Amino acid sequence: MIITKDNKMADVIHMNYSTLSVLNRFGIELGFGDKSVEDVCQKHEVDINFFLEIINTFINEDYFPKKHLQSFSIALINDYLKKTHDYYHQVKVPAIEQLMDQMAHNCYTQRNNINLLTNFFNDYKQELLNHTQREDKIVFPYTLSIEKAFNAPQIDKKTVKLMEEYSIDIFESEHDNIEEKLFDLKNIIIKYLPQPKNFQLCNKLLDELFTLEKDLNDHARIEDKVLVPKIRAMEGVIRKKFSEK
Ligand SMILES: [Fe+2]
Ligand SMILES: [Fe+2]
Numbered sequence: 001m002i003i004t005k006d007n008k009m010a011d012v013i014h015m016n017y018s019t020l021s022v023l024n025r026f027g028i029e030l031g032f033g034d035k036s037v038e039d040v041c042q043k044h045e046v047d048i049n050f051f052l053e054i055i056n057t058f059i060n061e062d063y064f065p066k067k068h069l070q071s072f073s074i075a076l077i078n079d080y081l082k083k084t085h086d087y088y089h090q091v092k093v094p095a096i097e098q099l100m101d102q103m104a105h106n107c108y109t110q111r112n113n114i115n116l117l118t119n120f121f122n123d124y125k126q127e128l129l130n131h132t133q134r135e136d137k138i139v140f141p142y143t144l145s146i147e148k149a150f151n152a153p154q155i156d157k158k159t160v161k162l163m164e165e166y167s168i169d170i171f172e173s174e175h176d177n178i179e180e181k182l183f184d185l186k187n188i189i190i191k192y193l194p195q196p197k198n199f200q201l202c203n204k205l206l207d208e209l210f211t212l213e214k215d216l217n218d219h220a221r222i223e224d225k226v227l228v229p230k231i232r233a234m235e236g237v238i239r240k241k242f243s244e245k
Contacts, residue, residue, distance in 0.1 A: 005038035016059045025083045047072045058218045074147040078140040084219050085132035092212050099205040113193050131178045139171050143231050150234040155242045168231040179216035
């Protein structure tokens with residue numbers, strides 16, 4: 001189902017409750033009664049076209065935004081993606097670490113396996129940090145430069161040089177599936193960690209890992225299907241304008 005501006009915001013959550021995390025990133029609080037998506041966005045000063053593109057990409061794997069050069073800015077997309085990165089590092093990762101700590105304190109018989117799990121997750125945490133930092137420090141600034149050049153009346157040589165050294169195609173080809181390694185981590189727990197006395201803790205940890213994996217997957221889809229095509233379209237226009245000079 002495709003969400004439109006006329007749907008009730010409450011129905012969006014009933015349909016797919018993981019949209020709650022998206023609403024949080026937009027600063028939309030619960031308690032919107034029967035208000036429509038459009039009314040709630042208006043109240044929270046959220047660009048409706050941007051919201052619809054993000055929410056539909058997030059919930060539908062097969063959704064492809066069609067208009068790449070729409071009204072909303074690249075800064076808006078970057079800001080949303082950056083907030084998601086912060087959410088992983090400030091909320092999700094600490095929640096998983098806390099559960100692992102509890103396991104280490106409560107289960108003496110599985111010490112080796114729990115150490116293995118903790119080491120694996122520490123490596124994973126570093127990889128996730130490298131992934132998001134590269135986007136925050138290299139990719140997002142590049143996309144802002146491209147947008148600036150796209151909106152400028154004249155294309156300067158600096159932009160063309162920048163595009164010779166880097167492009168959104170390079171980002172896309174290097175964009176790894178950071179969520180895939182969580183599968184191995186889940187497997188250590190599922191296959192090798194008997195927890196007869198602590199199954200609730202184990203379930204909670206698995207639940208956190210499954211939701212992080214899904215969220216990372218949905219997040220990457222927004223990068224690949226919203227940000228990449230939009231920048232590619234802008235790069236195309238810039239190249240064309242420059243060659244016609
Ligand atoms: Fe990202
Ligand atoms: Fe990414």
